[in-house]
Each structure stands twice: as C-alpha cells, then as structure tokens.
Amino acid sequence: MLPYPPTTTRGRTSRCGTSVAGAALVTAALALNALFASAPVRADDTPTAHATMMVGGNYFTRHLKDSKYTILATFMAPGNPDGSESAEVPAGGMAVFGWFETGEVQLLHTVEYLPSMQQMVARRNVKPAKFPLDPKATPLYTMVCGWPLDDQRAPGKISVAYAERDDANTQVKESSVGTLLTVHWVKVPASRAAKNFQAMDYCGEVATTKKSSAPLWLITTKE
Numbered sequence: 001m002l003p004y005p006p007t008t009t010r011g012r013t014s015r016c017g018t019s020v021a022g023a024a025l026v027t028a029a030l031a032l033n034a035l036f037a038s039a040p041v042r043a044d045d046t047p048t049a050h051a052t053m054m055v056g057g058n059y060f061t062r063h064l065k066d067s068k069y070t071i072l073a074t075f076m077a078p079g080n081p082d083g084s085e086s087a088e089v090p091a092g093g094m095a096v097f098g099w100f101e102t103g104e105v106q107l108l109h110t111v112e113y114l115p116s117m118q119q120m121v122a123r124r125n126v127k128p129a130k131f132p133l134d135p136k137a138t139p140l141y142t143m144v145c146g147w148p149l150d151d152q153r154a155p156g157k158i159s160v161a162y163a164e165r166d167d168a169n170t171q172v173k174e175s176s177v178g179t180l181l182t183v184h185w186v187k188v189p190a191s192r193a194a195k196n197f198q199a200m201d202y203c204g205e206v207a208t209t210k211k212s213s214a215p216l217w218l219i220t221t222k223e
Contacts, residue, residue: 054072057069057181058179064131069125070124091148091149093147093206095145098141098143101140105202107214108139110212126217141192141193143193145203146158158207160194161187162189164185164188164193169184200213
C-alpha cells in the first residue's frame with residue numbers, strides 16, 4: 001500500500017516532490033478544484049464539490065533530463081451566496097484518483113493541509129517511462145475526494161466530485177526543441193463516472209489509513 005504524504009504547509013515542499021502553495025501555478029499542470037462545506041457529506045455527487053483537471057508538461061528531444069510533466073491539485077473553499085469570500089478552510093485532506101481505459105484505477109495525488117487557507121494547491125512533478133506522454137495514456141475519468149480533520153487528525157465525512165478528459169481541447173504542440181502537452185478534464189455528474197471507482201472505497205481508505213491500495217501513477221521526480 002502506498003503511504004500518505006506528510007502534512008504540508010503553504011509554500012513548503014515535502015518528500016516525493018509534493019508541494020503546497022496558496023496561489024495558482026504553471027499552465028503545464030493538472031488542476032483540480034474541490035469545494036466542500038465545513039461539514040461535507042459522502043455522496044455520489046456532493047452538491048458543494050466540483051473538480052476540473054489539467055495535466056501538462058514538456059518533452060525536450062535534446063534534453064531528456066529536463067523533460068517532465070506536472071500534476072497539480074487545487075482545493076478551494078466554497079464561496080458565500082453573496083459572492084464574498086468564504087470562511088477559512090479547516091484542516092483536511094484531499095486525494096485524486098484516475099480511471100484509465102484499461103479499467104485500472106490509479107492514485108494521482110494525495111495531500112493533507114493546514115487550516116486558514118482560502119485555496120490549497122498541491123503539485124507533483126512526474127516522468128513517464130517513455131517520452132512523450134500520450135494524451136490517451138492519461139486517465140479518462142478522475143475522482144476527487146476531500147475531508148476535514150479534527151484536532152486528533154481523524155477524518156470527517158468525505159465529499160466527492162468527478163471529471164472527464166476533454167479530448168476535444170487536448171493540445172499537442174510540436175517544435176524544433178520538443179513537444180508541449182496540455183490535457184484538460186471537465187466536471188461530470190456522478191452518474192457518468194462513479195461506477196468506474198466502485199471496486200473499493202478508495203477515498204475512505206486514504207482518509208482513514210493514510211495509504212492507498214491503488215498504484216501511484218507515474219514516477220515522482222524532484223527535478
């Protein structure tokens with residue numbers, strides 16, 4: 001089982017190349033927006049949760065060691081009905097899983113975070129076994145889980161959201177130095193994607209054990 005990454009704070013980098021920041025990161029990334037209220041509920045499609053995804057990076061034909069892709073996960077607290085900023089985000093955890101067209105579910109990213117942040121961003125740099133990364137080798141569907149943590153770091157109820165790869169807007173740009181890849185995911189209802197993640201309680205396992213039975217997608221790099 002894969003261990004849960006250690007708790008991270010704003011702007012710091014943990015082991016395995018995971019970092020958390022409070023601002024938007026680079027375009028070549030995998031972006032996730034998961035919104036859940038102060039007492040989120042576990043549901044097939046939580047009304048207060050949503051996720052959008054993006055993965056991207058560069059393959060340099062003459063500088064393979066500089067080639068990499070970035071997985072970016074962003075958590076944002078829900079806004080108030082009047083459009084003003086929401087209350088502070090409680091301490092919590094987040095996990096992102098992907099369902100591939102091979103039928104396999106893999107862990108894309110997982111992180112715990114501290115309170116008092118309106119927006120959480122967790123980034124992981126990765127390298128595939130072979131460059132460049134084929135867009136169709138990315139997950140077709142993603143499941144994003146979020147949960148609060150109490151003072152004893154015990155998880156609360158989990159909120160879940162789903163997204164689907166937007167093949168129509170995939171960008172592959174060739175140049176004399178290499179290939180730039182950007183793949184987007186868009187929110188879909190649970191009825192479209194949840195059945196692909198029903199083999200086990202992936203979210204509950206990570207939240208309660210800080211480990212995942214799902215294999216980690218791609219090799220993490222600190223470069």
